[in-house]
Amino acid sequence: MGKSSLLITLFLFSASICAQSPDPFKPDYGSPRSVPGMKLAWNDEFNTDGKPDPLSWRYEHGFVRNRELQWYQEENVHCRDGVLLIEGRREKVRNPGYIPGSQNWQTSREYADYTSASIQTRGFRQWQFGRFEIRARIDTAHGAWPAIWTLGVSHGWPSGGEIDIMEFYRIREIPTILANFAWGTDKPGVAKWDDLKKPLSDFTENDPDWARKFHIWRMDWDSDSICLSLDDQLINSVSLKVTINPDGYNPFMQPHFILLNLALGALGGDPAKGVFPIKYEVDWVRIYQKK
Numbered sequence: 001m002g003k004s005s006l007l008i009t010l011f012l013f014s015a016s017i018c019a020q021s022p023d024p025f026k027p028d029y030g031s032p033r034s035v036p037g038m039k040l041a042w043n044d045e046f047n048t049d050g051k052p053d054p055l056s057w058r059y060e061h062g063f064v065r066n067r068e069l070q071w072y073q074e075e076n077v078h079c080r081d082g083v084l085l086i087e088g089r090r091e092k093v094r095n096p097g098y099i100p101g102s103q104n105w106q107t108s109r110e111y112a113d114y115t116s117a118s119i120q121t122r123g124f125r126q127w128q129f130g131r132f133e134i135r136a137r138i139d140t141a142h143g144a145w146p147a148i149w150t151l152g153v154s155h156g157w158p159s160g161g162e163i164d165i166m167e168f169y170r171i172r173e174i175p176t177i178l179a180n181f182a183w184g185t186d187k188p189g190v191a192k193w194d195d196l197k198k199p200l201s202d203f204t205e206n207d208p209d210w211a212r213k214f215h216i217w218r219m220d221w222d223s224d225s226i227c228l229s230l231d232d233q234l235i236n237s238v239s240l241k242v243t244i245n246p247d248g249y250n251p252f253m254q255p256h257f258i259l260l261n262l263a264l265g266a267l268g269g270d271p272a273k274g275v276f277p278i279k280y281e282v283d284w285v286r287i288y289q290k291k
Helices: 003-020
Strands: 038-044 070-072 077-080 083-094 111-116 118-120 130-137 144-152 162-171 174-184 191-199 215-221 225-230 233-239 256-264 278-290
Touching (some): 038 130, 083 256, 130 144, 130 162, 162 225, 174 225, 174 233, 191 233, 256 278
Parallel strands (some): 070 111
Antiparallel strands (some): 038 278, 077 083, 118 256, 130 215, 130 278, 144 162, 225 233
16 A cells, blocks of 8 residues: 555544544534434434424423422423533522421422423334433532433332433532433322442542543443443443333333423532532434334
């Protein structure tokens, strides 16, 4: 091979590698990659500025779960510069459901001191089995509790099943990445958990810029098992032989929908110690299923 041919070959090889490896600090505008034996069933690249696609995503509103501090509202989520941006803000919002003297955490607070957003594909898009890939950059500020997760379309929580493809919060003040599965028990509202807790320092010790980068969270789900990975590293898995509710129903043998949310407070820690706005960026969501 001549010198010029060799240089051309090396250039093309380098270009191929660059095309396959987007800048980890920036949104990826490339086309969804091919997965052998699978087809792209659905994706959202969030490349059109404005609100998320109303034919795919719906919003949660108000105080929703876990005694979290944020008020969920549509104003805190939009698509801009190639990402879905969810912002946690320190701002006071009146609770229209406030009831003086109420003992219910959702109605006992006249105001929320923080706002954020939660969106989901419930009622629009749901899937049973496949590969789910989500490229996102999370904010590890104090108070932040971002998540990528799924819920079953029937049987309620926890009997309908929950898959936490990604969670981040603090455990005894230690920033932690989690990957979890939950299903029903014989006690209403009490879940059986298979959870994985990995200190953030496991990642940042090897890469001090880890929290400034986009990462790919992946779920591989079939009729035998569910595997959860982060940047191609397996971090938790479960056999579907064990994920069975007391009544014999397996919540992971039904379609699930996706949720993307940024909670504040509760397990996230005290947001008063955080720096605002807290930003959670989702570059794309891609769902593959067998051909």
